[in-house]
Amino acid sequence: MKKRILFVCLGNICRSPGAEAVLTQMASQRQLVTPLEIDSAGIGGWHAGEPADSRMQKHALKRGYQMTGTARKFDPDRDFDQFDLIIGMDGENIRALRSMARNDADKKKIMRMTDFSKLYSYTSVPDPYYGGEDGFELVLDLLEDACDGLLDKLEQENLR
Numbered sequence: 593m594k595k596r597i598l599f600v601c602l603g604n605i606c607r608s609p610g611a612e613a614v615l616t617q618m619a620s621q622r623q624l625v626t627p628l629e630i631d632s633a634g635i636g637g638w639h640a641g642e643p644a645d646s647r648m649q650k651h652a653l654k655r656g657y658q659m660t661g662t663a664r665k666f667d668p669d670r671d672f673d674q675f676d677l678i679i680g681m682d683g684e685n686i687r688a689l690r691s692m693a694r695n696d697a698d699k700k701k702i703m704r705m706t707d708f709s710k711l712y713s714y715t716s717v718p719d720p721y722y723g724g725e726d727g728f729e730l731v732l733d734l735l736e737d738a739c740d741g742l743l744d745k746l747e748q749e750n751l752r
């Protein structure tokens with residue numbers, strides 16, 4: 593069966609579209625049995641309709657990831673039904689998602705990106721928006737590691 597995965601951050605212009613691009617590319621290289629549907633959204637709608645942050649795009653492209661989508665706001669009434677996994681980037685995102693959950697089934701879909709990390713011990717993917725260039729590289733390091741772990745989990749589920 594298809595797995596539908598939604599990444600969520602605050603603005604949907606840095607971390608979650610980055611996660612979308614990284615997972616899309618890594619999944620195509622792994623040839624998973626389970627087809628994936630991958631999307632991203634923001635807790636806030638300030639940047640809705642805009643492309644990803646140009647700094648994020650530049651750092652992602654250096655590693656071969658194309659970020660082509662535009663930002664949108666998380667919609668609890670649609671997204672909790674449309675996705676199987678809703679993955680937040682930090683504690684603030686998780687709290688906001690939990691506060692919008694309509695029931696326990698919605699709450700069970702909410703996960704934290706760093707729970708899938710294999711190499712790093714960060715407990716969140718830090719917001720790079722007001723920081724320097726290093727922050728974007730760190731975001732990509734954490735996203736690549738967590739996407740690798742997420743794909744491992746999805747492959748293990750295929751075996752069951």
Ligand code: 4NP
Pocket residue numbers: 601602603604605606607608638719720721
């Ligand atoms: P993101 O980064 O949540 O990773 O997309 C941010 C983007 C915009 C803002 C904050 C964080 N903002 O305050 O506009």
